[in-house]
Amino acid sequence: MRSARLVLSAVALLLGLLPAIPAHAAPLFKAPFPCGQTWTYSHHSTEVRLALDFVRSDGSATGGTPVLASASGTAYRYWEAGGAGNYVVIDHGGGWKTYYFHLASFSVPHGAFVSQGQQVGVTGTTGGSSGPHIHYEQLYNGAGQTIVINGQSLAPYPPYYNQRYLTSDNGCSGGGRSWVDTFADATGYAEPNTADAQGVLKAGTNYVYCKVWGQEIRDGSGNYNHWWLKTDLDIVYAGKNGWGAHVSAYYLSRWGNDEAKDNNGAVIPDC
Template sequence: MRARITPLGTLLALLAGLLTALVTTTPAQAAPLFKAPYPCGQKWTYGHHSAEVRQALDFIRADGGTTAGTPVLASASGTAYRYSQPSGAGNYIVVDHGSGWKTYYFHLNAYSVANGAWVAQGQQIGTTGSTGNSSGAHIHYEQLYNGVGQPIVINGASLAPYPGSYGSKYLTSDNGCSGGGGGKYWVDTFANATGYAQANTNDAQGVLNAGTNYVYCKVWGQEVRDASGNFNHWWLRTDLDTVYAGKNGNGAYVSAYYLSRWGNDEARDNNGATIPSC
């Protein structure tokens, strides 16, 4: 009995089907735990419009701060590459996170890292701007896997479905909240302290209750002084216990004047360690 010979075209079709099955069933490499591309405690609104490439989102500040000039942070660690496209993306950075994952940051006013530099999650890579084809300062942000745009996921949660304009959805960042100092620093405060959006008394966000609290880091700002002559210029970034309506209690600033154990212009934790700068 003669063996039956399968036509060459049929064999090729079977092989093509097998290859397709292998490709479509190969799981994607797990994405990094991406965080928002702007500093800890800041609240931004985001939107997507039809002219956007891939599945990008545009972010602008919604917490009373100025969008232009705000630091742009790496949403995960990786290698940063600098590019410029004056007619489109403007000054932009691509961070290669490995395993096929990359993030894009368009329209930067300035770069903050060298081309090819390794960057940590939360490290500043540029400042927000409006370079290239842009009508106003914002962060154009993308997440790509093997060159294909993906729905934006922050802290493991998808931001899809995207709004078509700003003002309906918001995201508060926890990127860089450790302040580069290795985590939280525990301090005692002697009275309830008002927390502000920045290191000044212009925009109250809520209240930090008296007692033992954690802080992330410190910045130099407006002097707080009482009638007895006690004062402090340091402000401590922390999360508030009570948040005023419409305000943001994460990453607010409380004057180090309220520290129980230390004197003028000191900012130390309960063990006496100097709280690091933000």
């Protein structure tokens, strides 16, 4: 009987009825959203590649949240009307790829190498989507695999949200990044002043590299900040460079005047 089952399994695999059995070890995939955030996930029976859909469950909005690379690789940007919308595919090598659907916008150029934890897009609802979420897939040689995060399978998949949850440790340490919340869309500049606008950093949870003292930004209520945060922008103006731009620490959602701290209260390092 065991021999018969093995033969049937081999035939099913050849016919594409079972996912391919990986011959190359998978990367240590991490959650596709920022450090410390908790999201709930579900699987729809119509999704044939063992995909999961993620939405935030920690009280903050799903739309506008950064989408992060689960592992390092080469990122490619695509568009599919009525389906995946804006989506990114990351080729991790050895036959492994991850897919990120329904992005509001892209955060990396087509064909760029990305590190684990690097922002590749912004969560949205483009294409055939009923609301903001991350549609996420792990593929081996083109066949969908059961999602594994930090070496742990997320199976069995729940059919509805708010039954199972995942808290991210993607980008929590290393990589020279700090995670911050910003309360509004912020213009990014070439230097720590308002002389040369490069693009826009969308409101939400964002990574920054370091801080530098520069031009004061002040509003009519007496709030001000001289610190500028070096980061990569979500929207880049034509002919400009969105990498390593400067955004005023005035836009941080917490702390106070002339402070530049991450979401855990740690002072952001100097550039």
